[in-house]
Amino acid sequence: MRCPACKELNRDRVIDSRATESGVAIRRRRVCEACNRRFTTKERIEEEVRLSVIKRDGTRIPYRRDKVVSGLRHACYKLAINDHQLEQIADLVEEDLFREHDRQITSEQLGLYVSIHLRAVHQVAYVRFMAVYRQFADVAEFINAIDDARELEAEDIPTQQALFGQ
Ligand SMILES: [Zn+2]
Numbered sequence: 001m002r003c004p005a006c007k008e009l010n011r012d013r014v015i016d017s018r019a020t021e022s023g024v025a026i027r028r029r030r031v032c033e034a035c036n037r038r039f040t041t042k043e044r045i046e047e048e049v050r051l052s053v054i055k056r057d058g059t060r061i062p063y064r065r066d067k068v069v070s071g072l073r074h075a076c077y078k079l080a081i082n083d084h085q086l087e088q089i090a091d092l093v094e095e096d097l098f099r100e101h102d103r104q105i106t107s108e109q110l111g112l113y114v115s116i117h118l119r120a121v122h123q124v125a126y127v128r129f130m131a132v133y134r135q136f137a138d139v140a141e142f143i144n145a146i147d148d149a150r151e152l153e154a155e156d157i158p159t160q161q162a163l164f165g166q
Pocket residue numbers: 003004005006007008032033034035036037
């Protein structure tokens with residue numbers, strides 16, 4: 001914690017802890033060892049994300065950020081994209097995701113969000129991602145995706161509205 005008085009970082013010590021808000025939060029009394037200022041923090045359980053991803057076969061699985069990141073990592077294998085960039089792409093995906101969906105999303109929509117943000121970073125990674133994410137049934141489908149990628153490349157960066165046909 002940064003002391004609200006002297007702004008020193010991590011010089012505080014907890015002097016008292018108690019449950020509050022019917023046990024949902026913990027209130028901690030702290031003292032800054034640099035300037036002796038006392039202050040209070042509240043700790044609570046982070047709200048769990050309860051978003052379902054609907055797969056193509058209709059089954060639902062809970063949304064998991066780590067799956068998005070591992071999909072990105074797979075697509076970016078041996079390309080000059082570091083973990084920090086992967087996390088940044090995941091942040092952008094989640095911004096779209098949570099702005100526009102609160103309960104559920106289809107795996108295709110989720111894939112579109114990922115592809116939009118990945119494409120802005122790396123074209124090869126984007127094509128690879130499309131191949132992996134869509135789990136192509138046959139070669140023709142894969143070729144279509146590459147064609148789609150070429151079409152997108154030829155256009156200006158498309159808006160989401162254009163991609164979603166809204
Ligand atoms: Zn202080």
